[in-house]
Every structure is written in structure tokens, then in C-alpha cells.
Amino acid sequence: MSDVKTAACLYGTVKMSAALKPGLGACHCSSCRRWCGGPLMSVHAEGAVEVTAGAEAIKTYASSDWAERAFCGECGSGLYYHLQPSEHFPQGEYIVSACLFDDQTGFKFDHEVFVDGNPGWYSFSGEETRNRMTEADVFAMFAPKEEG
């Protein structure tokens, strides 16, 4: 079991904790960039995120059929992107804003998704060090398994 890390929104109203999978990623899709003013930089929780304070301040927005975006209703901090339960993630998956965490040591930026959603006027350095996936690559990962 990975170390559990704690996180908080900008005002500190919402506090969360989560065990994290290795690897930090950036999503360049237009929805993420409209939501948070730039690519969404996130880490993946192992299992669910535990809300330890401020649950009543958390609001969610169903941004697509397969996910909802949670944010703090008081300060506007994006909290997490929650992929709804599916064949691939029976409990859903919580993709948590990286910068909420009190301790970000050890975060390694190793993947980018929806790279074809990048408008083209910015890029992160070190692309060759990361797994970079287009929208089609991401959807292929989630495609229903073929019948055997």
C-alpha cells in the first residue's frame, strides 16, 4: 500500500487524503483547459479519495457521460476528476489535482493525454521522457473488451 498523502483546497475548507499510484500526468483536452486555465495536472488515487473535512463544500459537475469534476464551492479549487465506474474501473477512478497535495516530493511527470487537444502554442519540455497519448489512444484503452 502506497503512502497516504494529504491534500487541501486553496482556502483549506476541503481536506482529503489518498494513497497514490506512481506517476503524474497532464491532460490537454479542451474541457480540462476550460476548467482550469491550462492542462490539468493530476495524480491517480489507488481506490477512493477520503474527504476528511469540508465535504459539504464539495460540488460536482457532470462534464461528460463518463465523468464528473469535483471542486470546492467556496474557493473554486478543482479537486478531482472522477471517472465513473466502468468495466475497466469497477469503482471508478479518482484523478486528483496534483497541486492540492501538501507533499509533492517524488511526483514524477511521466504521461500526457489528449495531446491532440493541445492548441499548439505551449508544450512541456522533456516530451521524450513521457508516455503521450492522443484522444484516440485514450478511448482505445477504455474500449469494451472484445468477446473471446
Place this chain on the structure above:
Amino acid sequence: MESGSCLCGAVTFQGQRSNRGVGVCHCKMCRVQNSGPLMAVRFEGGVTLTEARGLKWFASSDIGKRGFCAECGSTLFWSAPDAADGDWDVSVGTLDDAADEKIFEHIFVEFQPAYYDFADDTPRKRSDEA
């Protein structure tokens, strides 16, 4: 005339985007609110709100307040506390068409975490130089 909106449409706006380019802020507050640096532009003559039912402001510090949509959580604007109405920085992701943009500077770079960097060679300014 540029238009923009949050994810859900509860805040929409328009105005003339300046040709200054995109400023990228790496301060801790921008990053906590937005999962990473905030990329913003200026509008000549300010922002005109065409729908404001979702707009909520949060005073994040003595020097700034942040406008976001309380229905979908989209980050929209950054404003000095005493700025005139509409004299706000605008999150570039909320613009309906920003395909032709360019970064012109990075600010508050002393707060940028080590795990990312941008590939452009525009000026990097510390908080005391911004």
C-alpha cells in the same frame, strides 16, 4: 470580438483580446486552484459579461481575487481587489478561439515545482520582477 465561457455556460463573456500574449503564473495559489499554472490573457477595454448567473468571486490574497463558476468550477478571471469592473485577467482556456495565441512570459517562477517545465524560452520572472 472574442467570446468565452465556463464549461456549463452559466458564465459567458466577450471582449477584445489584447495581442500581448499569454502570461503563465506558477504561484502556489494559481497552482492549488488550477492543478498547475494558470494561463491568462488581457482584454483591451476589459471583459463584458453576457451571462453571470454562475460567477462567484473568492479573495485569495490581499492582492488578488479569483472569479470562477460556482456551477461547474471553471476558473474564469483574476482581478486586483480595486480593479474597475471587467478589468480582469482571463483564463485562456475559457476562450472559444485561442488557437493563435503565444506565451509571452512566465511569472512567480520561484514557486514552480521541479517536476514540470515549459519548452518555450520566454522570460521567466520571479514575484519581485513580475
